[in-house]
Amino acid sequence: MAKQPRLTHVTALILQAIDAGFFYGFSIMDVTGLPSGTVYPAMRRMEEDQLIRSRWESNAIAEKEQRPPRKYYQLTINGRTTLGTSRKRYPLIERLIPAAEAKS
Amino acid sequence: MTSSGIELVVRKVHLGLVWGASLLVPASKRSEWLEEWRAELWYVLRECSSKTSVHPRPVKEATLFCIGAYRDAIWLRRRSWRTQQPLAQIRGSAFVCALAQVGILFAAWEIAQLSPRVVAVNEMARIRVSRPRSPELFPTLDDRVRHAGVEDQVKELFGFPRRYFDGFSHYSITTDAVSIQSMPTTEWKIAHSPSTFFTVTKFPVRSIGNAQMNPAGLPYLILSEKTWLQNFGGNRNLAGTQMRIDSVDAIVTGVASSGSMSLPGEANAWLFDGDAQSGKNNANFVVGHLTAIGYFQAGPRWVLSVIGIILAVLLLFLTTHSSIGEYGKGAHKPSLVRRSLFWAFLIFKIAFILPTVYFASLDFGCLLVQPFSQSSGILQGVSALVLCLFALTWALRDQQRRCPVCLGRLSHPVEVGQLSQTFLAWSGTELVCQRGHVLLHIPGIPTSWFDVQRWVCLDRSWQFLFARLGVSQGN
Numbered sequence: 001m002a003k004q005p006r007l008t009h010v011t012a013l014i015l016q017a018i019d020a021g022f023f024y025g026f027s028i029m030d031v032t033g034l035p036s037g038t039v040y041p042a043m044r045r046m047e048e049d050q051l052i053r054s055r056w057e058s059n060a061i062a063e064k065e066q067r068p069p070r071k072y073y074q075l076t077i078n079g080r081t082t083l084g085t086s087r088k089r090y091p092l093i094e095r096l097i098p099a100a101e102a103k104s
Numbered sequence: 105m106t107s108s109g110i111e112l113v114v115r116k117v118h119l120g121l122v123w124g125a126s127l128l129v130p131a132s133k134r135s136e137w138l139e140e141w142r143a144e145l146w147y148v149l150r151e152c153s154s155k156t157s158v159h160p161r162p163v164k165e166a167t168l169f170c171i172g173a174y175r176d177a178i179w180l181r182r183r184s185w186r187t188q189q190p191l192a193q194i195r196g197s198a199f200v201c202a203l204a205q206v207g208i209l210f211a212a213w214e215i216a217q218l219s220p221r222v223v224a225v226n227e228m229a230r231i232r233v234s235r236p237r238s239p240e241l242f243p244t245l246d247d248r249v250r251h252a253g254v255e256d257q258v259k260e261l262f263g264f265p266r267r268y269f270d271g272f273s274h275y276s277i278t279t280d281a282v283s284i285q286s287m288p289t290t291e292w293k294i295a296h297s298p299s300t301f302f303t304v305t306k307f308p309v310r311s312i313g314n315a316q317m318n319p320a321g322l323p324y325l326i327l328s329e330k331t332w333l334q335n336f337g338g339n340r341n342l343a344g345t346q347m348r349i350d351s352v353d354a355i356v357t358g359v360a361s362s363g364s365m366s367l368p369g370e371a372n373a374w375l376f377d378g379d380a381q382s383g384k385n386n387a388n389f390v391v392g393h394l395t396a397i398g399y400f401q402a403g404p405r406w407v408l409s410v411i412g413i414i415l416a417v418l419l420l421f422l423t424t425h426s427s428i429g430e431y432g433k434g435a436h437k438p439s440l441v442r443r444s445l446f447w448a449f450l451i452f453k454i455a456f457i458l459p460t461v462y463f464a465s466l467d468f469g470c471l472l473v474q475p476f477s478q479s480s481g482i483l484q485g486v487s488a489l490v491l492c493l494f495a496l497t498w499a500l501r502d503q504q505r506r507c508p509v510c511l512g513r514l515s516h517p518v519e520v521g522q523l524s525q526t527f528l529a530w531s532g533t534e535l536v537c538q539r540g541h542v543l544l545h546i547p548g549i550p551t552s553w554f555d556v557q558r559w560v561c562l563d564r565s566w567q568f569l570f571a572r573l574g575v576s577q578g579n
Contacts, residue, residue, distance in 0.1 A: 035172050036173065037175030
């Protein structure tokens with residue numbers, strides 16, 4: 001039997017934030033208002049549960065822009081399914097974190 | 105300090121915080137973790153020091169961000185502990201338990217071997233003085249004469265336990281001119297010592313005539329056997345003869361037996377004139393007399409520990425009512441061999457506990473207080489009692505939490521039911537063998553139908569749950 005990920009409020013917020021276009025840790029912290037000590041462990045747990053996956057930005061791009069490379073997160077298929085469930089459970093979540101483009 | 109200098113310091117402090125947190129992260133994940141947090145910190149600090157932003161963030165925010173790194177690191181550390189399932193199994197295995205016990209026993213024994221105080225106690229325990237102190241002048245096997253150098257070794261003599269230490273005396277050897285009426289003046293090596301030398305060393309003297317003939321109260325002179333034979337041809341009537349040693353007159357009273365010549369510094373004669381002066385040109389010696397008497401007549405030292413151990417066993421027997429465990433009526437039980445091994449393991453633990461307690465109590469009794477004092481004996485007995493109580497209780501409790509099939513520690517305790525909410529339903533704690541052999545039910549409140557802990561052997565239908573751990577059903 002597949003392990004069911006815990007669908008907490010934090011999980012729902014992070015999934016929504018990533019889906020809204022906030023792809024790295026600090027921006028997710030910023031938009032959700034959660035502290036770093038909550039966001040990063042939660043993202044690790046979600047990665048273990050295969051709700052999200054991470055990848056390092058290429059060094060070339062980062063060097064070109066004279067900044068360190070970032071670790072980007074994106075939703076997996078499981079993550080999208082869980083996000084759908086969480087939106088049903090927390091209907092206001094979409095309004096709390098609108099898409100990045102929409103916000104700007 | 106310029107603003108760029110402050111920024112540099114702030115950056116270094118925050119990097120230090122993140123680096124500190126990285127030490128908590130398991131080594132295999134540390135470098136990537138540190139890289140991610142450093143990168144993120146760079147962006148946070150950029151936001152804090154942004155001059156273009158209308159509302160630059162306070163530095164406090166960056167500090168809070170770094171403190172969050174510790175939470176993340178601790179989470180990772182805990183996660184790695186949980187995922188190290190095989191390591192947990194190894195830790196709880198009977199082999200590791202046995203190894204730890206052997207190690208503790210070895211440590212207690214090694215301390216006893218390395219400590220001079222404990223060694224001295226053990227040596228004396230082997231002597232076993234069973235008769236009163238010998239009235240003879242010299243040597244019974246139980247006596248120890250300690251030779252030493254001069255002043256700096258007096259401290260060593262005083263350091264010995266008083267029950268062995270009778271006292272000390274000293275002598276110095278000088279080269280003196282000796283003249284006797286009928287013989288030419290010669291030079292002898294004379295050992296000058298005080299009269300207490302007799303009482304301390306019980307100097308063995310052979311009588312050569314009437315030794316009481318000393319009406320003038322002159323200092324006594326005792327010749328060495330060699331000098332007596334060479335210079336006086338073994339004259340048996342020499343006692344009472346007057347000699348002049350430098351400017352002092354002395355009277356010959358006897359001959360020192362050859363055994364006494366084992367004292368350092370060869371002397372032709374011993375002059376008991378109380379003029380044993382230490383000087384740079386003299387050979388100076390301190391002699392202490394140590395006798396093994398008294399204390400060990402009551403019995404060897406291990407008796408104290410054995411009394412403590414027996415008391416502990418009695419106390420435990422009288423106060424402990426818990427059973428090691430039982431199987432339900434008609435329930436499946438492990439094989440007889442497995443059950444025998446289970447009990448053999450308990451016997452093994454107890455067998456190792458007893459010598460460990462003995463050596464540990466001996467260490468306590470000898471290292472914390474003076475080894476031959478009364479408090480030393482009391483401390484040894486009490487520590488044996490306390491250690492034995494503690495160790496036997498541990499052995500029983502450990503056995504209660506071991507799987508009767510694989511001897512591994514049971515884990516994952518689960519509270520079943522709540523005492524305040526159940527009336528007739530069973531409530532208590534349930535543990536499981538990590539390899540899936542048994543469940544252990546421990547009742548919260550003993551009842552007439554379930555008063556002691558009970559093992560429930562799991563059959564093969566449970567095996568799929570533990571398949572990932574490579575379970576083999578051994579029952």
